Amino acid sequence: MSKNAKFVEKLRETGLRPTKQRVKICKVLFDREKTFHFTINDLVKRISEEFNEKISLATIYNTVHAFEKKGYLKEISINSDKSYFDTNTSVHHHFYDEDTHKLIDCNENDIESINIKKNITGKKINSVEVLIRVASDNQNQN
Amino acid sequence: MSKNAKFVEKLRETGLRPTKQRVKICKVLFDREKTFHFTINDLVKRISEEFNEKISLATIYNTVHAFEKKGYLKEISINSDKSYFDTNTSVHHHFYDEDTHKLIDCNENDIESINIKKNITGKKINSVEVLIRVASDNQNQN
DNA sequence: ATTATACATTATAATCATTCTAAACTGTTG
């Protein structure tokens, strides 16, 4: 089965019409070896690099949000400037390089399981996320 | 020594002129028992409640950023909509209530120390932050 | 005390990411 056919199937399975825009965005996001961490701006750039036909910015936003809702993508909170998304939707943590502004995945084995001893009455835990900020070793900190 | 005099001293010590706006903002932020988690909007509301004279929005932004730079405040990343700030600048983690959009501090003892086994070549760890998202137990998740 | 100067405050405008709108278009179903 071709890559495209797989994406069409995936979209249809989750109740999203396989439009040509969505299939193209799937190719950019999911047709790759490694996890892809990106901002909307990164995605816009990739799309314009890979295809001649442009996709409207509104569609890119719509699609990313649709994909997030369907569980294809996960949003990562780093700062308030930008939204970062991750094609790896499993439970995992991140390193954030403050020099390059890039995210690096943290595997299951890179971090010991986190034991939370407190709980909030009437609330259940939806997620536990660890963000490890790193920066160049020889740089001054002001 | 009066509260005001303390704030004046604190400001001067870190090279900030103790203007009346800054002292007022100090009172709102630091003259309280518990840690204060807030957005700029929260702070604006508090100021208008506590004082007759208004402080310009630009000044509030400037002051919060100045205070953050001087280490009086810490920014907490939750999502890209809003910036949250915390008057507790020590290393600690948070619960985020997705129903009420409020932060709750996590004490040292509420979470076991996090052991990170991976390191990024040439980079040092600046911070390790855990965010635990919670929501009402009996609510559907869509 | 007065003055000079650098630092702060202010209202308003500008910016920038994101969302909304409503018209045109397209995939799907019968």
Next chain:
DNA sequence: CAACAGTTTAGAATGATTATAATGTATAAT
């Protein structure tokens, strides 16, 4: 093929934050 719901689109609107530039104020020198 027709009908309809779902989608895309350009451009406008929004909303948080930042820049601007004029006015005001704390501080240090006179």
